[in-house]
Amino acid sequence: MEPRGLRRAVMKAGVLFALLAGAVVVAFPVVWMAVSSFKSNPEIFELPPRLVTESFSFDAYTTILRDPVKVRFFVNSYVVALSVTALTLVVAILAGYAFSRFDFVGKRPLNMIIVSVQAVPPITLLIPYFGLMVTLRLYNTYAALILTYMVFTLPYAIIMMTGYFNTLPRELDEAVRVDGAGSMTALWRILVPISIPGLVSVGIYTFMIAWNEYLFALTLTRTQDMRTVPIGIQLLMGQHSYEWNEMMAMSILGCIPVLVLFLFFQRFFIGGMTAGSVKS
Amino acid sequence: MRTSTQAAPRQSPWRGLARRPARPWARRVEPYLFLSPTVLLMLVLMLVPIVMVIGYSLMDRVIMTKDSRYAGLVNYVDVLTNPVFWTAVRNTTFFTGVSVVAHLVLGMGFALLLNSPLLGNATKAIFRVIYILPWLFTVAIIAVLWRLLLNPNGVVNHLLQGAGLVDEKVEWLASTSTALYAVTFVNIWSGYPFYMMSLLAGLQGIPRDLYEAAVVDGAGGWQRFAHVTLPQLRPIIVSIAMLDVIFTTQQFALIWMTTGGGPINVTEMLSTFTYKLAFSKYDFATASASAVIIFGFSMVLAFFYVRHQKARD
Numbered sequence: 001m002e003p004r005g006l007r008r009a010v011m012k013a014g015v016l017f018a019l020l021a022g023a024v025v026v027a028f029p030v031v032w033m034a035v036s037s038f039k040s041n042p043e044i045f046e047l048p049p050r051l052v053t054e055s056f057s058f059d060a061y062t063t064i065l066r067d068p069v070k071v072r073f074f075v076n077s078y079v080v081a082l083s084v085t086a087l088t089l090v091v092a093i094l095a096g097y098a099f100s101r102f103d104f105v106g107k108r109p110l111n112m113i114i115v116s117v118q119a120v121p122p123i124t125l126l127i128p129y130f131g132l133m134v135t136l137r138l139y140n141t142y143a144a145l146i147l148t149y150m151v152f153t154l155p156y157a158i159i160m161m162t163g164y165f166n167t168l169p170r171e172l173d174e175a176v177r178v179d180g181a182g183s184m185t186a187l188w189r190i191l192v193p194i195s196i197p198g199l200v201s202v203g204i205y206t207f208m209i210a211w212n213e214y215l216f217a218l219t220l221t222r223t224q225d226m227r228t229v230p231i232g233i234q235l236l237m238g239q240h241s242y243e244w245n246e247m248m249a250m251s252i253l254g255c256i257p258v259l260v261l262f263l264f265f266q267r268f269f270i271g272g273m274t275a276g277s278v279k280s
Numbered sequence: 281m282r283t284s285t286q287a288a289p290r291q292s293p294w295r296g297l298a299r300r301p302a303r304p305w306a307r308r309v310e311p312y313l314f315l316s317p318t319v320l321l322m323l324v325l326m327l328v329p330i331v332m333v334i335g336y337s338l339m340d341r342v343i344m345t346k347d348s349r350y351a352g353l354v355n356y357v358d359v360l361t362n363p364v365f366w367t368a369v370r371n372t373t374f375f376t377g378v379s380v381v382a383h384l385v386l387g388m389g390f391a392l393l394l395n396s397p398l399l400g401n402a403t404k405a406i407f408r409v410i411y412i413l414p415w416l417f418t419v420a421i422i423a424v425l426w427r428l429l430l431n432p433n434g435v436v437n438h439l440l441q442g443a444g445l446v447d448e449k450v451e452w453l454a455s456t457s458t459a460l461y462a463v464t465f466v467n468i469w470s471g472y473p474f475y476m477m478s479l480l481a482g483l484q485g486i487p488r489d490l491y492e493a494a495v496v497d498g499a500g501g502w503q504r505f506a507h508v509t510l511p512q513l514r515p516i517i518v519s520i521a522m523l524d525v526i527f528t529t530q531q532f533a534l535i536w537m538t539t540g541g542g543p544i545n546v547t548e549m550l551s552t553f554t555y556k557l558a559f560s561k562y563d564f565a566t567a568s569a570s571a572v573i574i575f576g577f578s579m580v581l582a583f584f585y586v587r588h589q590k591a592r593d
Binding site: 124 | 328410469536559572
């Protein structure tokens with residue numbers, strides 16, 4: 001091989017080796033989670049630790065899926081996350097349209113408020129939310145979670161939707177408006193249907209934030225039938241003893257929605273993840 | 281992840297239309313109607329709570345009792361003279377500082393590897409999926425997973441003992457000498473993919489001719505990185521690092537579910553300190569003072585972030 005080709009081959013081997021070494025460290029915990037979910041609880045800390053167990057079983061999964069209390073955690077998480085996603089999208093479409101297509105008094109300050117609201121610490125809002133939800137009799141309801149989650153999903157969604165609408169030529173909706181149709185028609189009939197890719201990105205991101213939320217779910221709900229998956233996983237710790245295999249099975253079940261979204265919508269997923277820091 | 285909203289670059293035609301006699305009022309009111317749900321939500325769930333928490337912080341006791349009275353700055357004095365608060369400040373600073381630097385270094389390293397022209401697209405796609413994995417897990421899942429891995433009888437100790445790196449079973453999350461490092465490590469593991477993906481998108485946006493020009497000028501690999509790649513990525517790096525500082529200082533769930541701030545406060549963060557005041561000690565007034573202090577700090581960070589984003593527009 002000529003020196004240049006050899007050099008290239010060596011560099012390629014180096015890059016591959018580095019990637020593989022990193023991948024082992026990154027992926028091992030995930031593999032271990034899956035492996036542990038198929039073990040029986042006494043086997044979890046057996047020495048030496050085994051990747052493939054003799055007593056491979058789905059027992060941990062069936063235990064969870066047969067327990068109505070634990071199934072309820074999943075139902076709650078889906079109800080809350082899907083509601084937050086739908087409401088956030090509708091409100092963000094309206095707001096994004098106003099920011100993208102109109103000039104009005106107060107636009108810049110409002111814009112800056114929306115950007116900075118994202119930095120308000122959840123812990124600061126938690127205490128008044130607790131008081132507020134008790135006063136409004138929303139404590140320990142879906143509404144308490146849905147409303148408070150929207151405060152954290154909405155700013156980002158508005159910013160994303162405004163950016164997306166800005167990439168669409170104004171002529172599109174102007175043409176409809178010239179024909180005498182109102183702004184609402186222009187927005188919902190013309191802009192929204194061609195903004196599906198943007199909506200998917202925002203929707204996935206919103207769903208993920210709502211699905212993963214922990215602090216408000218911990219504090220604004222009380223009874224087991226209102227708990228979401230992240231709290232459910234925590235409740236498995238130290239109920240009687242630590243049911244590690246069940247915790248791992250529940251974790252696997254808990255990350256399936258996000259994993260599925262990622263696998264099927266990878267492009268939109270990454271688009272939503274990187275949109276703000278990277279500008280085209 | 282976050283940018284500022286901005287109108288389409290074209291001059292708005294509505295401004296002209298609005299001055300016409302036909303439906304000028306309706307047109308001027310329209311954007312406010314579109315924004316009304318947003319504004320309503322922000323008023324009720326952002327402005328009102330912030331006013332409330334500032335109010336609480338000036339009372340002697342709140343929420344649990346009906347007869348609360350104005351107490352001045354007593355609660356702030358209580359917080360600022362509490363040694364645990366300062367421990368939390370130190371821990372939060374360490375946790376955030378180390379996490380942000382490690383996130384950046386790892387994210388940059390993996391992004392450069394995944395962007396290497398030496399690899400085929402399929403290979404890159406597979407590794408990209410593997411490397412993004414930690415980002416797909418809920419904090420609650422990350423917390424229980426690492427409690428399992430870092431258990432004294434767990435697999436991490438077994439592997440480290442096998443490699444001769446530790447002599448005995450280490451109680452990573454329960455020992456005062458390791459707990460802070462352990463939670464910081466877990467946070468690094470779970471947070472770098474955001475940097476990696478943002479930087480990867482940034483790398484792919486750098487014009488090729490910049491590198492070609494650098495090669496013509498005789499620049500080596502390191503020089504190309506230092507004089508082309510880094511300057512081109514700088515705005516992205518500043519944005520994500522600022523966001524990371526804002527969000528890492530607010531991290532609660534990971535700490536709460538792994539160590540709970542213990543043992544003996546060695547992993548106590550500002551968020552867990554405040555949470556305990558409110559929901560373990562039911563001292564909502566003092567907790568509110570602490571929450572307002574954290575709020576003030578976050579707003580300073582937000583100010584710099586917004587200014588940076590505006591400069592980029």
